[in-house]
Structure formats: structure tokens, C-alpha cells
Amino acid sequence: MKKGFITLHVNGDAHEVLVSSQHTLLDVLRGKLKLMGTKEGCTTGSCGVCTVNNGRGEAVLSCLTPALEWADQSITTIEGLEKNGRLAPIQQAFVEYHAVQCGFCTPGVIMSAQAVLNLTPAPTEEDINDGLAGVICRCTGHIKVKEAIRHVGEFGPTP
């Protein structure tokens, strides 16, 4: 099809959206659903700022995947991490550890970090390096980003 309605489950809500074959998942999240938390960066898969989580909680690049592939699939974006008005532990840790500077890549970095924690709740150094190698952050040099992930990995969600 060149254009058609698909249902996307984003952050727990079902959205029926008219999607063209020219749209990537990123175009739909930002352009159609106005979920502006997910950022548009290089659009060629190298910078990672467009990272969202798929239904398995894995990090995927929304800029590199046609929107039509996502019919009936579940997606979590940065806006979907808060629960009951509270930041997710990884978000809180990013604030406390100063893992955020300019903040442009932050949604993508946090969704990458969340994916690491989804798959490996107590991640090793290798898990963190591998899980974050897909994003780039000149501001922090990833140093405090890794500290924040280690913290959540060691201490789990703060009650």
C-alpha cells in the first residue's frame, strides 16, 4: 500500500493513524502523534536520538524503520516512562547524576538505557557499553550516563 490506516499502540494508548509509505516510525510519532519527546537527529541511524522501545522493551531506531512495519505493534517513547506522575527510576537517576546536559539526545539515551535495564536489570559494564554504543553525546562523554545506569542497576527502583 502507498497509504493506509494502521493502529499503533504507543505508551499504552491505541492510535489509528493514516500513514504513508514515505513515513518512518519517527515521522509518525513526531508528525502525526505530536510526541515531540522523541527527537529527529541524523535520520540515518547513527546518532540514536530517535531511539524508542519496541514491544519487547528493546531499543530501536525510529528513523530507520518504515512506519507501515509497525501496524498493531507496541511502542514506548520517552513520554511513556513516567508512571502515576512519577519519573521512572532511570529518569530520576539521570537528573541526580547529571547525566543530562543539553538534553537533545537525552530522550534517546534514556530509552537506550531503559532498554538495557529491561533486558538486564543488573547490567554489566559490557551490557551498558553495548547498549549505549548506538547513541552519541558530546556533552557528557557518556561518563555520567553510565554512572546513572549503574546506579539503577545496583539499587533498583527507588521505593
Next chain:
Amino acid sequence: MLLPEHDFVKPATLAEGLAVLRDAPGDVRLLGGGTDVVFNMRCRLLTPDTLLSLKDLPELQGIAVLPDGSLQLGAACRLTDLVAATVLTERYPALVKAFRAVASRHVRNLATLGGNLCLDTRCWFTNQTKEWRDAKGPCLKTGKDVCHAIAGAPVCVALNNADSPPALIALEATVTLASSRGERRLGLQDFYREDGIRHTVLEPDEILTRVTIPPTTDRLVFLKETARQGMDFSYGAIAVRADGSGATASRLRIVLGSLTTAPRLLAGAAERLAVLGLGDDGLDAACATLRDELGPLTNLYSPAAYKRELARILLRKAVLELREMQA
């Protein structure tokens, strides 16, 4: 920038997909995870009339051990799933290392085995935006009789930068290609061509459906040299497989990746090592064959002189590592 206009088709079965491939007018492109195809579509390097999504085809899924001990991998298996498969991590750790060497976890969560095997060749005069290419002028791949990488080259010398082929070729893996005409199976080394434009033997009506790895107890080493460890195409990669143990081996397969247009099987070096052993004499003799076996190299992404050096470095490192391994 949005993708070029096209018809997106997601067939329910392989037969349906093959029929589309046979009947759809114009240029039909196969889509695995999309990480290569979408990238190239953004650059307007690919402007297909139809994009045929293979990711969810049932016939292309699964990891199975066949009765003869062979391992069969569906072409639509995601690299992430291959990296996590116990049957692979236990029996083929070096192959898993090769799958894991691909880009980043973000990419591997989308990318498929078939997609990595069919990864288009890359050239920094070609894999650019349309405006960039227009400024430079077209090349063999984009419509003119000119090669910007090697002046006067008669065929496109773009590089095969895929990480998984060298290890699979070393393991004598075969690929199964299906079409509405039937099925054929060939060794992965014969799948690739020394032509950056038609870089595989896949016919326009064919789909790569699965990869079969014959059983083996041989040693296998995979190494990849990159600028940075994560999210990078390699400057050069190598897979070396050998029987025997320690410095003794009678049968070796050595495959270099990323230095040339097709993964390069080094028969001469393998033969020297089989005859002279994996000791320093064998290594020196094997390295001495590299210049002839590699032939002319490009300056694409790294200088040709470095590529030549890298082939030697990779071979040495791989053989040293192999020597430390038990069969």
C-alpha cells in the same frame, strides 16, 4: 527528509511474496530490518517502486538443528535473536561474535541475517545524498562510466562491509534462494560477486530464505578492526577456521571481509598454514601470499596501504588466537 514514494507490501507467506516479486512492475526491493535499505532510500540511492517486507514471513523464521547436526537459520532472524540463541553461543561463539559486531544493539534489534548477508556494497563517493553525488558527478553505480574510487576501474569497486559473511563462509555455510521458479542452494562464498553493483548472484525474482551451517568441531576465530568498538563498519574483518589443535592444522579456511568488493577467501594463505603449520614460519609464508591474493585495494574509508597492512595484522592476530584454542 521523507522516504521516496513507493508501494509497501507485506506478504503473509513466502509464496505470496515470491508472486509479488515476480509480478510487480518496476524495481522491487527486499526489506529486512530496513537499516540499510531505509538509509539508502533516504539518500535517494534507492528509489524502488515497491518495498517488499520479509521480516515477518513465517518461512524465514527460526533457528533449528537438523538431524545431520547442521544448523539452519531463517533469513528473517534478527541479529539480536542470533546473538542470544544458546545453540549458537555454545557451538559457534566466534560466529556469535561476528553477529554481535554488527553496528549497535539498536541496529541489531531491527536488522536481519538475510539483510546483513545482502547488505549493499558501500563507497564514499556513492553512499551520499543526491546533492552530494550530483556535485561529484555520477559513477558506475549511479549511471555513468566513471569510477571515483579507482580511476578507470571497469567494475564498481565498492566494499562489502557486512560483518557476518566472513565467519559464515569460513564455516562453509550455504544459502537457500527461493523464487517462484523453485529453490536453489549454493555456498555463501559463491553468493557474492566482484562487482559492487550486482554484488550478489541473487536474481531479481529470488529471496534468500535460509542459511545452513554444516556440523563441525573445527576452531573458528573472528576479528574486526574498527575506529571505535561500537556502531561502526569495519576497516577490515577476518574469520579463520582450522581443524587440529595448537599449531597443527591440516585444513583451514581464511576469509577477509570489508577490504574488497566480495568477501575474499584466501586459498593460498590457508594452504601455506596447512603445510607449514600455524607457527611463525607458516604465518610468515601465509602473510607473504596476501599481496597477490588481495590484488589492488581502494582508498575507500581507509588508505589502501593501511588495508594491506591490516590484512596481515588480522591474519597474524587470528592465527595466534587460533593457536591458543583447542579443537
Next chain:
Amino acid sequence: MSKPEDLSVIGRRQPRLDGFEKVSGRSVFTDDIVLPGMLHGRILRSPHARARIIRIDVSKARALPGVKAVVSNVDAPDMLFSEKQPLLAKGFVHYVGEEVAAVAATDPLIAEAALDLIEVEYEVLPAVTSLRRAQQLDAPQLHEWAAGNVALTHEKDFGDPDAAFAASDLVITDEFRSPVQHNTLAELHVALADFTNPDKLHVWTPTQGAPMYQMALAKAFGLETSQVRIVYGNVGGAFTGRGRAKPHHFIAALLSRVAGKPVKIKATGDEEFIMFRGSGETQYRFRTGVTRDGKIRALEADVTFDAGAHAEWAMILWLPAPYLNWLYKVDAVRYRGRFVYTSTVPKGSHHGGIFGRLSAGWMQHLNHVAEELGMDPAEFHRKNAIDPGHHALDGSDFASCGLKECIDRVVERSGWKAKYGKLPPYRGIGIGIGAQASGGKNAANDTSAAMIRVADDGVVTLYTGIPDMGQGSHTVMAMITAEVLGVEPEDIRIVGGDSDITPFDWGAFSQRGTFTTGNAVKLAAEDARAQLAGIVGPLLGVAATDLKFAHRRVWVRGETPDATGRSFSFREAIGKAFNGVQGLAIMGRGSFNSPRPSGSLAYSFGAQVAEVEVDPESGAVKVIKVTAAHDLGRALNPLAVEGQLDGQVFSGMSQVLYEECRMDGGQILNPSRLEYKLPRTYELPEVEYILVETIDPYGPFGAKEVGEGPIVVTMAAVANAVANAVGEMLPQIPMTPWRLLRVIRHRRNHGLAPAD
């Protein structure tokens, strides 16, 4: 000035106040803004490095449905982008990517299609696409006014260099080169312009400072500065890459004026690597004269900068001369600099300004000098390092200076003495030092201003124009305000990022944020406090100056801030002022400008030691550890300071080892975040921070800059560590595997290094 024990907020590890917004996806960046009726702009760029434009025909593009504006030079024939540079190419193009025409359309795809319909006919002319070629005798002359393609030269001597070299026992010369480098900011270049009202131009864009953008756009469009409004709420990194407005800002405004609709232009595809104004190729020749016992007599640097097609960033030509005399007690300094035209995009600077790349070469050269003398480089630097109170040859004064302490502490913490000269082959250790001005005045002023409003409910609002590009300035300004008013940082609301609202501030250039804006904010807060004290003092029966403000309370100095003493809560105090007889609405104002005629009031200093391992087989480098000491006066927010150090260590090692735009005929071969290499998670070294607090007399609470000083030193330390590992100075950055292998092979073949 307050003593440390008096401070209740300053020095605290304060998480950033906009953290919640940034981690939750609520922060709005320019591309997130969609205005009603907004059009999408695209730019048609030159495909040639140098050509004459014979004909431009936009009629087909204009006729395409959905296209609302098409502009080329005929629509703005006299509009200049820089001194001799038309905004849209006029008659000639001078580099690949130069702006030739532009369109605005209702849809990005229509805009893209319209670009294809613009017909431009060129006559290609011989181009000069490298700095080396530009200087050859037979090179084509690119501009009629520039013989030999030299745009500008600058010569500066301090002291008598000839005499100082003549008096030296040893004179050493080294050469060095640095490449084209790109800032690779997280947020790609983007501008949204609304010029639908001809009396007011609104531009939403990330920037390092609004005034330069306002002035440039106002001049181009015949407006007063205040008729241009720059909105820059969140800025996705700058790294020296957002100093001035770029052509796309002007083009978005022009398209908006023509179309009568807001127009957004954002970098698509590789445009990010065409719009940039990062570092150009640079050639250096360093010469140093020393005595036998290791005293530096004379320093000389000869630097040739690639200006690109236009001398947009000529100001960088002046910067090396003073820098050369900030670190060492020397008799004389000589600087010769030139800015050379090439047929490439105009160049400016990358993260670290010109100082980082210069240091990667200069510090290798100075270590070479030390080694020729048989001296430990750390001792050599220390022996010649300046002390507090030093008066430099260029007139700079250094009221505070922790350079020697920085050297001593990194030497100690890194285990330098046990390692230097004693590491196994291909392990290396290197030291570098550096200095950085905290703001600086050239011609006009270096002013920052701030306003503080205290509402009747006790909420404090700080109005500041300093952009927060990630460095954490807004949080630090809130801390300064809170410290002075005796409240908590969380009590301060910040209004920033809108030139219509905030008082004048040049912005985040030349490391002036903490120092200059910090002083302005401190003055504004003190003004507000004095107003409040003037009311509260008499009510508590003391003079206004006898009050203490802290912990959200106001009390009589010497008493206790509870029921036993004379005190009010901050909110009660505000109520007294507002609801009292005077009905005083408290508004504090502060404006700060260095009283010096030129230069800076304060300089930071740093020393770092890097340890690396080079794989002699593959030429790959692993940075193991960086020990970084920085004299920043006072760490107002140590948490943010560490963040600054992390980023600069990362970016510094990245520039020395990885980053390079690889050029081919004026085109960048690797215009992507994939192929323009930066390291990522796996490559990070361990970083040890040493904060040296010298409490500068002019800095707010004694603080100096920490925003660029460290990266300059990292680049020196990493370069020296690699040189130490392979055994000789590396003449070029980045130190890629193939460049290192060439040196290692050469040394092995000549018996200078261990064999395989």
C-alpha cells in the same frame, strides 16, 4: 567577599533545575515548534567549488503548486552575509554547498521537488580545495583583493624576540597540522523565522547568544536590533558551533518575508556538514628558545589558517598571540598568523576554539624541547609556569593562578614520576597545561545584565539572556541568586532564551558565562536584597547591612534565625515590603562589564596527565586514564563542573584521535555521524577530577571559567601521551591507526624502536 563557611548554596552538588523537563521529554527544542501556516524551506546549493553563474531560472519552481516563495540573489541583491559575502550567491559560487537559491513550500517533499526545478547554468572555474594548494605560487587567485590568496595577516611581537632567541642556548623548531573538524552538535542546525509582520522578525533557533544574531539580521533587513527577536529556549549543544547566525537564519527570514508565512529550515541529510563553520585546516610552525637550565626565553608560533571561501571568522587570527604568553614567564613572544582563502566552506572553530588544536601541537613541541634538554616535561612546565600576580607581556594580569598547584597535583595523582620514561614499550604518559580567559573584551563592551523580580508570594524570577546549551548556566545563575537572597535554588524560576524579555547578554562565548553573567546576576540579586533589607532592617530594629539572608530566612546578624532572635521568613519579609506603607515591588538589576580596556579580568589554569596504550600491530590507541586538575577559582556547582570536565575530556580525546572531515575536491567524504568518527561508550577513559579553588577576587564567589579551559589541556595531554608511547612527536591530528603505523614502521626500520 564571603568566606566559604558563610556559603549555604554555592559549592553544593546541585542537580540541574531543568532536569525534570529534559528527562521526561517535555523540553521544547526549535524543531518541536510548529507555527500555524508554517512552510518548509530548502536551500539550493552550489555543486561546484568555484564557478561563474551564467543563468538562474526559478520560474518552473515558482509555478509548482504548494511553492510559496523562491528566492535567489535578485531578491536580495545587496544583502551581505559577511563583509564581502552576498547572502545568496551573486555571479559566482566559491565553494561546494554555497547557498544559491531557496524555496519555501507547504510540504517538505514539494520543497525538495522545487529545488530540482530551479535551473542554474555554471561555467566551472579552477578551484583551490586545500590549504597547501592555496599557498602555491601557481594557485588560482580566488578573490581579486587577495594576492596569493592571503585574506589577512597578523604580526605581533611582545618583548624583543630576536634578542631573546639570540640569548637562548638551544632553539628548537617543530611543525604541526590539524584538519577540518566539525562541531557535531546533538541538535542539528535549524531556524524557524516568522517575518510576516515587516516590523518584527521572530527567529526561533539554538544559539550561543542572541545579540550577535539580532545585530546581523537587523543590519541585513534594515531593522533596529530590538526589532529582531531571537528565541532560544533549549539549545542542543554548541561546542563553538553556534556563535553567529548562519546563512540559513537569513534565508528563513527572507523566505518568510516573501511568503508571508513562518518558514522553518533544518539541516537534512548531509547539510549539517555544509552549514557548519568548524575548524579549517591549520598549519603551525613552533619555535622555542631556552637556556641550558631549562628557562624559556622566547616563544614563537607561525600559524596559517584555512579561512575557507570568505574570511567570516577573521577574529580567530588574533587569538594565538596573547595565548602564547599566558602560561610561562618568558622574555619575548612572536606570533605570525595568516588567514588564507580556499574554495571551501568558510571556517571558524570547533570545541576548544583555536586553543585546543594549537595545544595538541604546541605542547608536543614544548615536551620535545624539554626532552632535548634532558628535563622531565612536568618539571619544565613547572619551572617556567607563572605565579599569581604575574603581569604578562601582553598586559594581562593574573590575580589568581593555580597553575603550579594543578601541575603538582596531577603529577602526584597520576603517578607521573613512577611512570614517565619507565613505562613498557607503546605505553605512553603525557602532560599538558593550559590557560583560558573568563570572558574578554575586544573593542566594545563585554556586558552581561540580569534582572530579578521578587513576587509578593516570595517567588523569585531571574531574567537572564545567557543560553543554557547544556553547560548548566541557568542552574548556576539560580544558585548565585539563591545564595545572595538566602533562599534555595529550587525557589528560583528562570526566564531566559528570549531576547524580547531578557536583559542584554552577549551570551556564552569566550567562557564568559559563569564569570560575567554570574557577576551580573550577583549584582542583581544584591540589589534586590538591599531593597528588601531597606524595609526589613528598620522593622527588626537594625541597619539594613546588619541582616543575614539564608535558609529562606532573614535575621539580625549575630542572632539566631528562630523565635529566640529577631527574624522573618523570606516570604514574611517580602510581605512586609509589598504590603507595607511603601508597597515596594522588589526588582533587582545588575549589569557587569570588565573595567579593563581589553582582555579579561580572570584566567583559569589547568594541567592534565593522560595515559595511553598503542597497539603497535594495528596502530589503535586506547586512552586509559586522564587525570585533570583545573583551577576554576571556585566550583559553584561541583556536579556540573564534573560534567564539564567529562565532556571536554571526551571531546578532546576525540579530536586528537578520531575527528577529521576527509576532503575530496572541496567535498566532505564523510559527512555523517557514522563516518565522521567520534568515540563512544567503549572508548571512554577513566577520568579523575581535581578541582583547584584559588578564589579569584573578581569572580562571582571567586569563580572562573570551566567551559573550555579543560579541553585545551586534554588535547595537549593526550597528544603528548601518544607521542610518548610511539617515541616521537606526531606531526598531525587526528592520530589515526594508519598515521601511527607509519611512524611505528619508520622507527622500527631505522632501529629507533623495538622490533615486532
